[in-house]
Amino acid sequence: MNILEIENIESRSEQETEEFAAALAETLQPGTVIALHGDLGAGKTVFSRGFARGLGITEPVSSPTYTIIQEYPIDKGGWFFHLDLYRIENSASALAFGVNEYLEEPTAFTLIEWPERIADILPSHTIHVHLHHRGDTLREITVAANGLDEFVQ
Numbered sequence: 001m002n003i004l005e006i007e008n009i010e011s012r013s014e015q016e017t018e019e020f021a022a023a024l025a026e027t028l029q030p031g032t033v034i035a036l037h038g039d040l041g042a043g044k045t046v047f048s049r050g051f052a053r054g055l056g057i058t059e060p061v062s063s064p065t066y067t068i069i070q071e072y073p074i075d076k077g078g079w080f081f082h083l084d085l086y087r088i089e090n091s092a093s094a095l096a097f098g099v100n101e102y103l104e105e106p107t108a109f110t111l112i113e114w115p116e117r118i119a120d121i122l123p124s125h126t127i128h129v130h131l132h133h134r135g136d137t138l139r140e141i142t143v144a145a146n147g148l149d150e151f152v153q
Contacts (some may be wrong), residue, residue: 009141010134017043017131017139018050024129024143025054030078031106033123035115038131043139044113047131048082051111055080063113069102079108085117094118 011017034051036044045063052061057072057080064070064084072080081102088094094117102110103123115122127145134140 009143011043011139011141013137014043014046017046017141018053020141021047021050022054025051025109028109028127030108032109033103033126034109034111035122035126035128036111036113036131037115037128039133042131042133044131047129047141048111048113051109052080052082055109068097074109077107079105081105081108081110083110083112085112085114088114088117091118091121095121 009020011020036047038044045061048063049061052072055072056075059072061070061072061082064082065086068084068087070082072082074080083099083102085094091099099118100121102108103121112118112122115126115128125145127143130142130144132140132142
């Protein structure tokens with residue numbers, strides 16, 4: 001089993017966070033699930049915006065806090081699904097609205113904010129990205145995952 005772990009990447013601005021996320025997106029294959037961890041204001045939406053840019057999405061990307069999910073078509077084919085589970089109580093609630101379809105879609109990149117709500121049903125190959133406040137604009141980004149051989153270009 002391949003383990004990818006990148007620790008202590010420092011981002012000093014929103015632009016650097018977006019650039020890192022875009023570069024990560026460019027290395028991944030459709031079918032990838034990304035669990036995005038971090039407190040309120042840690043930069044999850046900034047990361048999501050950069051990730052979308054790395055997939056070639058040019059339309060505005062915002063947090064789907066109230067809509068729970070936003071779907072973006074990718075010009076070269078496939079989808080970017082951006083889920084915000086802050087308002088979801090647990091995996092049973094998420095399964096009730098069909099979250100499993102987003103987790104299992106082979107043509108999509110699925111990025112989940114507040115993934116701890118459904119930790120028990122995340123696929124084993126999920127990439128976990130942790131964003132930590134280290135100052136007003138300073139963030140520490142940690143990426144860790146198991147079994148990525150088929151998802152990394």
